[in-house]
Amino acid sequence: MVDDGDRGFSDRAAAAIEVHDLTRLFSGTTAVDRLSLRVERGEIFGFLGPNGAGKTTTLRMLSTLLRPTAGEAWVAGFDVTREPMEVRRRLGVMTERPALYERLTVDANLRLWAEAHEVPDADGAIRTALEAVDLGDRRHHSVSSLSKGLRQRASLARAILHRPAVLLLDEPSSGLDPAAAVQVEAMIRELVRDGTTVFLNTHRLAEAQRLCDRVAILKTGLVALGRPAELRARIFGNAISVQLADPLTVAVTEAVRRVPGVEHLAAQRTSFECRLKDIEEGTPCVVAAVVAAGGRVLEVKAAGDLEQAYLDLVSGDSSQPGVQEPGLREAA
């Protein structure tokens, strides 16, 4: 998945993004507080947090637009403060606003980026990028004639045009209707296939869960970090809820109890909840056991309301059981 060769990393061992104690103050108020994390190459990394959490500020520090007040950050192995030009050469950035020149055509907008990054075959690269976001037929249209969703896609095409090592996306689906948002997500997923690392700001939990390999939850400081399933497990203690088409039978409950890693089972009339040692390992086994015992599965989901748990987490409500789970760092 990762191609080391032609992405211009400083050395083979360098992470896509590495951040140590990154801090940014704005005239006294702290926007980002001692953030540390490491994003591996080829990952889709979600940076999740409510409005004002410091996501954009972090992204601006990574893209050499803002200087960190303290701490350090490397992109593709280059220091954002000391080697900003090296960083800029390897970055694709999609800012919060689509940032397109309205009077120019889509082609002219992308051409600026192709020429500035010295893309060898600008015409071909523009065509490829526009096709990747399904915008090939709008190439010679003026930006002012495009809808919000199409602009968002043109902006994504611009960010990937020069095949950057690291792609920074600030709320790429903000302001889009759900269908268009899902389309943009699919495009992002497609992009990672060729080895691009994606760092994605979002305030939407569902988006982070669907799209990202790992997620950091930010609220000025780092609140939690892990794979979506891990985070869910920490918040809910690894419980899943299984909804069946028919009333629960003894054969089904017995079969589920015998699955390795099932620690607790609570039965209702047509559904049950069970706690698993490892939710990713255990869930498919539980479903297989139910089916083998003649049960018909309608739905499997994390027990409890993840959205609510996330909101509690970022609102700093420490009475939430998930926050006390070991391994979960609280905001400083």
Add this chain to the structure above:
Amino acid sequence: MRTTLGHWFPPAMRALIRKEFREYRHHRAILLTGLGLPLVFMMLPFLNLVGFDPDAPPDKVNLAVGQSMFVFFLTPAIVPAALAAYSIIGEKEQGTLEAILTLPLTDRQFLHAKIFAVAAPAVVASSLVYLGFTALSALVVKEPLRSEVLDPIWSVGVLGLGVPLALFSTLTGLSISARARDLRVAEQLAGMVILPALAPVALVAFRVVPVNLATWATFFAVVMLVDLLLLAVAYRTFERERAIALAA
């Protein structure tokens, strides 16, 4: 040659300058001030001289030619004001400044590209307009006005001072544009600020100060010095943190 060009104009700068020129072509107000205004400016002094009584006393002839020439000092100072006002406000309104600053460009290269994209067309347009005026006058205007208009000292002054005057107006315009919210206000402010710069030139045009090389050299040195000070101010204004904060 290519390496020198590459040194002063790295690819990202060239790309940005080309983008600016493409934007001008699609912007009617810019085209009007950039091309229309200089053309009007060319015709006014020409008509003024064509209609002038050739038998008038020499001091009247000198004054008439001086007044006509004043227009050609005005063009390189006025044309950049509109371009510069749009140059930064356009980026602000479209939310493109942040994205542009993530290109492989230093802050100074960004500023230099903006200065070039504003000042160069202004200098070229005003020089062409002046040369057009001279050619027309050579053909149509009668003596003794004709010899006075074609005196090379005017060409040295108009063409020589064109660059520093255009830079003056470009740099003030860009700095105002970085701080202003509204295009109209920025244009008007920039227009007002450049007027004092033309006061010394007015002294020459109205023959208070003699028209000679020493005068031009002095003006050139003074305006260039002011330009350097303005450039230092612009370097500070266009440090990315400040520029982004101003654009927010």
